[in-house]
Amino acid sequence: MVLDVRPSPIAGIWYEGERKALIRAIDTYLEDAQLPELKGEVIAVVAPHAGHRYSGPVAGYAFAAVKGAAPDLVAVLSPFHNYHSAPLLTSAHEAYSTPLGSVPIDKAAVEALDGALRSRAQPALSPILKDPEHSLEIELPFLQRALVSKWKLLPVMVRTQDAKAARLLGQALAETLRSRKALLVASTDLSHYYEQQTALSLDRAMLKQMEAFDPELLFDLERSSKGFACGLGALAAVMWAAQELGADRLEILRHATSGDTTGDYSAVVGYGAAAMLKTS
Numbered sequence: 001m002v003l004d005v006r007p008s009p010i011a012g013i014w015y016e017g018e019r020k021a022l023i024r025a026i027d028t029y030l031e032d033a034q035l036p037e038l039k040g041e042v043i044a045v046v047a048p049h050a051g052h053r054y055s056g057p058v059a060g061y062a063f064a065a066v067k068g069a070a071p072d073l074v075a076v077l078s079p080f081h082n083y084h085s086a087p088l089l090t091s092a093h094e095a096y097s098t099p100l101g102s103v104p105i106d107k108a109a110v111e112a113l114d115g116a117l118r119s120r121a122q123p124a125l126s127p128i129l130k131d132p133e134h135s136l137e138i139e140l141p142f143l144q145r146a147l148v149s150k151w152k153l154l155p156v157m158v159r160t161q162d163a164k165a166a167r168l169l170g171q172a173l174a175e176t177l178r179s180r181k182a183l184l185v186a187s188t189d190l191s192h193y194y195e196q197q198t199a200l201s202l203d204r205a206m207l208k209q210m211e212a213f214d215p216e217l218l219f220d221l222e223r224s225s226k227g228f229a230c231g232l233g234a235l236a237a238v239m240w241a242a243q244e245l246g247a248d249r250l251e252i253l254r255h256a257t258s259g260d261t262t263g264d265y266s267a268v269v270g271y272g273a274a275a276m277l278k279t280s
Contacts, residue, residue, distance in 0.1 A: 029060030170240025188231025
């Protein structure tokens, strides 16, 4: 049976387009990550989503935290950087394409999440064909190299930045994943295009609030313009879902900016990696 595969709009541009080169790059990012001892089960990770050249060294920390894991389902939540009228999107295709092979979408899990959202009087998932979104796809090669199982994908692109909607999405996600051997991934960058010292201040404030593991605080921080995350809705939903699934701690694994790669500190983008852990 031939799957309807979403063609990649970013392979060879945002990351290596040739299989062997991509394997070398991803494996280097994973191997270079110097993780602290993680005490507990990793329920979810947070990873940045710029081109691998810029954010790959930070993303490597997030996915090194789950290297060797064997989930059967991975839910990746990202923002959606283009305009669409629907608050929540998913792929209308049956699989995503990367140079490492196709990633099948778990249509039953998509339908289950859609039903869980509807039962909470929330907007349904809107399927979209040939979407141009990079922030979800960019995480897939890392997952393909880090995980050792034949997993399927639950892709969700979150346009809404509303705290109540994110909390209900998180609850619906937890309901969908509770009986599955699942991993959650939140795709987000931090501050955008501030000079380095301002970016460091903004990012540290956001990372500190993430460590507090109270998603509501993230919205307060962004409303006050004291910290930013472009995937705030996706991040908060994953935090709420992880808590429902037993996570009781969030640990920051790495932080850097694009300036640390390019040497240009005049207008940088912040990147953070984190793990959400079930320690009890």
